[in-house]
Amino acid sequence: MRAVVLAVLLAVLPMLAQAVEPDEILADPALEARARVISKQLRCVVCQNQDIDSSNAGVARDLRLLVRERLTAGDSNAEVVDYIHARYGDFVLLKPPFTRRTVVLWLAPLVLIFAAVLTGGLSLSRARRRRTDAALDPEDEARIAAAMDRYKQGGSE
Amino acid sequence: MKRMLAGLPLVLAAILGAFFLWGLDPERDPNDIPSVLISHPVPEFALDPVPGLDVPGLATADLSGNPGPVVVNVFASWCVPCKAEHAVLSRFVERDGVRLLGINYKDKPEDALRWLAELGNPYSAIGSDLDGRAGIEWGISGVPETFIVGGDGTVLYRYVGPIVGEDAVAKFTLALQQAQGGLS
Structure with a gap:
């Protein structure tokens, strides 16, 4: 029985793994929390239907760093999203805006x-x-x- | 009412058929991310030259006030398709006199130097984008990517992936000709 429990625990262990690497995390927990919220709204440009928060792609990491950099510079959540939206277009938003095209x-x-x-x-x-x-x-x-x-x-x- | 309902399956089939026709079109690439840069001015960026290389760096100012369209290519020595694309780009420069500018994306300068020494350097300016920040400004998703920038500094065309193979070269050549034709 104990072996089964151990096996199950080991099997789910990888689920704890996160794409956000320790060196990215901001010292300020409030800013970091906001960064995580924003990252979950942004789509990774190379992995299609994954948010940048959970993606291991290089570009996703760069964007995570950029999000944190903008937050540290004093941007609001909306300003950070707009900043990236301006560069990558609607594609980068997991929740696309309501426009004539959508x-x-x-x-x-x-x-x-x-x-x-x-x-x-x-x-x-x-x-x-x-x-x-x-x-x-x-x-x-x-x-x-x-x-x-x-x-x-x-x-x- | 009955008669209207009788025609409904046909209408539905037509709608679904049109949708499938669109979805199965081999020309349509669902991975294609439309660039927001097209017909906008080039983004603000300034990149230092690759240390040890005899060509200057690249910044926004270099891309406006050119006599004709220029080609901006994002490349890296670690990018294998870039090596294949290199020959194609070199031919554009040598044969057609295209002005080719490079963004060396997330590449170690010594690797870039070795790569260019081995293959030759068709770029008349190369900016070293060590942290990939200029890449984000350009909205790139990977390397290689190639842009055609008009003489006035407007982004006219974007090609994602290596310009290798007949179709890709033909597509890019056409875009380049249109860019040149539109300005002369």
């Missing part, structure tokens, strides 16, 4: 949900209508009632 990107999920609810609602209501349509007319009801009566009296056809 309108499809932002609205497509809403449109799809709307379409799904609409088709779902339509087909459900139609199914319900079909069920009520299937109700028997009085003539049939009378025939069934008669048949049931005969059955209850023990008679047979």
Whole structure:
């Protein structure tokens, strides 16, 4: 049992590994915390869908250092992001801004949900209508009632 | 209403088909990162020359007021594709008289010197970007990258990766001709 626990612990150990190297970390914990927040919003330009905070790429490291340098120089979080955005464009933002070019990107999920609810609602209501349509007319009801009566009296056809 | 719904699958198929056609287009490179620099002035940077080399360094001022477009190439001795690209760039310089400027990206000066001594130096100026900061100003994601800068200091074109092979050379030559044609 102990061996299993040890094995599992060893197996998850690499998950603790971080891309941020000790020499990058700022002495001021508040600034460092802000740097981490910003780094998580910036996309690494060579590894596509990874933020620079968790990327080991050289450019990602450079950008992390740049973020910390700007923060130390007194920039606000937004100013730091703008600084890098100005150089690398929308691509570098993990959450792209809402502009005319990204309108499809932002609205497509809403449109799809709307379409799904609409088709779902339509087909459900139609199914319900079909069920009520299937109700028997009085003539049939009378025939069934008669048949049931005969059955209850023990008679047979 | 019914008739409209009957046409819906066809419309959906057309929309999806167009999307797939776009997505599967071999010309489209999803890794292609559009440069924000195109048709903007070159970024502010100033790089010292590589120590021991007889060509000057490179700064923003060197890229404006040129008689024609110039080519800025980001390279490093540790970059293997750069070695292949070197021959292509040298030919541009020797055959077409292109003015080629270099940014030596994150390279040890002694390595850069050895590399240029071995292969020859087609660059008329090389800035040594030791910490890669100028690279960030240019918005590069790796080496090699090559820019065409107009005589007035406007970035006209960016090529990511080595200009090696017929297609790449043809593409770059076309861009260079357009840059030259647009100014004369």
